[in-house]
Amino acid sequence: MGASLNEIKQRINSTKKTSQITKAMQMVSASKLTKSETHAEQFQIYAEKVREIVTHITRTQLTKIAKSSNPDELDFNSMLISRPVKKTGYIVITSDGGLVGGYNSSILKQMMNMLERDHESASEYVMIAIGGTGADFFKARGINIAYELHHLSDQPSFEEVRKIVNLTTSMYQNEVFDELYVCYNHHINSLTSQFRFEKMLPITRLDPEEATEYEQEYIFEPSKEAILNQLLPQYAESLIYGAIVDAKTAEHAAGMTAMKTATDNAINIIDDLTISYNRARQGAITQEITEIVGGAAALE
The missing domain is CATH 3.40.1380.10 (ATP synthase, F1 complex, gamma subunit)
Structure with missing residues (x-):
């Protein structure tokens, strides 16, 4: 799950950089x-x-x-x-x-x-x-x-x-x-x-x-x-x-x-990736809590 989180985070960062470039090109045009x-x-x-x-x-x-x-x-x-x-x-x-x-x-x-x-x-x-x-x-x-x-x-x-x-x-x-x-x-x-x-x-x-x-x-x-x-x-x-x-x-x-279209598309992709990142992170936290609770129960 950690690798998946890092991959999503890298995609978000790269898409943000792309959106900054397209936004600058939009302003120039x-x-x-x-x-x-x-x-x-x-x-x-x-x-x-x-x-x-x-x-x-x-x-x-x-x-x-x-x-x-x-x-x-x-x-x-x-x-x-x-x-x-x-x-x-x-x-x-x-x-x-x-x-x-x-x-x-x-x-x-x-x-x-x-x-x-x-x-x-x-x-x-x-x-x-x-x-x-x-x-x-x-x-x-x-x-x-x-x-x-x-x-x-x-x-x-x-x-x-x-x-x-x-x-x-x-x-x-x-x-x-x-x-x-x-x-x-x-x-x-x-x-x-x-x-x-x-x-x-x-x-x-x-x-x-x-x-x-x-x-x-x-x-x-x-x-x-x-x-x-x-x-x-x-x-x-x-x-x-x-x-x-x-x-x-x-x-x-x-x-x-x-x-402008490219910038808007990049923003939409970032929003979708952010949702995916938050869900994956929430899933990872839930799994860690489950493992901790399971381990504590095993010790009783």
């Missing part, structure tokens, strides 16, 4: 989540302003595209025109490591279902992976990765992702693929995230009716077309960057939730 939510809110202000400007400048073109029976024949920026899809580009955003619950598995499961449903062979799509978990997952299944990015900071700056967002917009303009989707978990709140499958290119989510009317119209120099050639790639890049910021926020929330 909570701090990261708060900073990431602030970062995302600040970026959203910028993104909305850029969208407002782009919608205003492209209003005329968007209206003509909507009314045209053959938009691909219009001499507009290629980022506004849908073309026949020969190959699709995917940016899949996952974490670099584990300890984030089902964050990665939900994304990768959805992605595999879509690839199997929408494509007959790997030649029909181009895969770009942000995060080591997704890159390793696809490589293990024989899916080629055109480009991969690892070890983003907790609040990634645009400079960190500039290369990959520039690359993807250039690949679209050079017709390496004909449409681009970003696949990631969208942050809703600290307990909930939702898989998102967003079309980034061509830019089709602009509504000309949302265009802001100004008392003074812009003066374009050198020309509206030249400005759009610079502005539209930047707008597309901001959409991709926004998805990365959103995904990183969801990752921190998933990490915090996973560590």
Whole structure:
């Protein structure tokens, strides 16, 4: 019985140490989540302003595209025109490591279902992976990765992702693929995230009716077309960057939730082990008393 008591006591002590670690990791993830939510809110202000400007400048073109029976024949920026899809580009955003619950598995499961449903062979799509978990997952299944990015900071700056967002917009303009989707978990709140499958290119989510009317119209120099050639790639890049910021926020929330669950489970285990320890100890004491009483009775 003594050995059993020692074993239970060791398990209680080791579980307490584990709960202290998971509690600390929960607090770290909570701090990261708060900073990431602030970062995302600040970026959203910028993104909305850029969208407002782009919608205003492209209003005329968007209206003509909507009314045209053959938009691909219009001499507009290629980022506004849908073309026949020969190959699709995917940016899949996952974490670099584990300890984030089902964050990665939900994304990768959805992605595999879509690839199997929408494509007959790997030649029909181009895969770009942000995060080591997704890159390793696809490589293990024989899916080629055109480009991969690892070890983003907790609040990634645009400079960190500039290369990959520039690359993807250039690949679209050079017709390496004909449409681009970003696949990631969208942050809703600290307990909930939702898989998102967003079309980034061509830019089709602009509504000309949302265009802001100004008392003074812009003066374009050198020309509206030249400005759009610079502005539209930047707008597309901001959409991709926004998805990365959103995904990183969801990752921190998933990490915090996973560590909280682990801490709660450890506490439950400690409670159960403590009950078992007390019962075993009570049994040992009862047995010792019985042996003493039995011995005393034998001497009478």
